Amino acid sequence: MATSITYRSALIYELSIFMLYGRHYSSRYRTIAELIPPNSSVLDLCCGPAVLYERHLRQKPIEYTGLDINEKFIKRIARLGAHGQIWDLRSDTPLPPADYVIMQGGLLHFLPDASPMVDRMLQAARRQVIISEAIRNFASSNAPLLASLGRWLTDPGTGRHPLRFTERTLDDFFTAYAARVDRSFLISGGREKIYVLNAKVTGDE
Numbered sequence: 001m002a003t004s005i006t007y008r009s010a011l012i013y014e015l016s017i018f019m020l021y022g023r024h025y026s027s028r029y030r031t032i033a034e035l036i037p038p039n040s041s042v043l044d045l046c047c048g049p050a051v052l053y054e055r056h057l058r059q060k061p062i063e064y065t066g067l068d069i070n071e072k073f074i075k076r077i078a079r080l081g082a083h084g085q086i087w088d089l090r091s092d093t094p095l096p097p098a099d100y101v102i103m104q105g106g107l108l109h110f111l112p113d114a115s116p117m118v119d120r121m122l123q124a125a126r127r128q129v130i131i132s133e134a135i136r137n138f139a140s141s142n143a144p145l146l147a148s149l150g151r152w153l154t155d156p157g158t159g160r161h162p163l164r165f166t167e168r169t170l171d172d173f174f175t176a177y178a179a180r181v182d183r184s185f186l187i188s189g190g191r192e193k194i195y196v197l198n199a200k201v202t203g204d205e
């Protein structure tokens, strides 16, 4: 199945994200990068063309691995000098371990029940899981044309994903992880919300 135009090249992807986030484009990635201390390993799921690595993590001593279903994006990571692997995250294969396991703008692909995905992230993380998800988007617009455009533009080749998070449904989703939530806050002018989860809760081990 073909991917939507947004995912056909790194340039088109970056332009689309830039158009969507405007002046918040850079801070969208920078905020996540600031949560990751030097000398740690990062597993970035649904990493796309690895803009986070290229623009914000590459200058730090970080061991970065990106996983994505998109072959073009993964080839680009190798050219950037990091490690990437084509991986369909719908499979329940255990994830490679890392200090920080992150996912930005990817959780919607695992709806209606994203908890098996988050559980696998927690199993792989030695320190924290960082998830940032859009809570305002076209695909859940009341305008049918905008909504269908939004869904069409975010098909990674696995079919259109009609479901999206709102701030309320995202907060509801993470109540099941309340014991692990370190903090949560809005970024990108309120378009996205970050949840930081501790891999271990007090009393573990």
Ligand SMILES: C[S@@+](CC[C@H](N)C(=O)[O-])C[C@H]1O[C@@H](n2cnc3c(N)ncnc32)[C@H](O)[C@@H]1O
Binding pocket: 007, 017, 045, 046, 047, 048, 049, 050, 051, 052, 067, 068, 069, 070, 073, 087, 088, 089, 090, 103, 104, 105, 106, 109, 156, 158
């Ligand atoms: C909105 S992009 C986010 C990219 C990057 N994290 C960012 O914020 O710039 C979503 C990414 O999820 C990937 N993706 C969607 N479904 C996937 C799956 N089942 N397995 C692995 N990657 C998937 C797509 O190929 C795409 O690169």
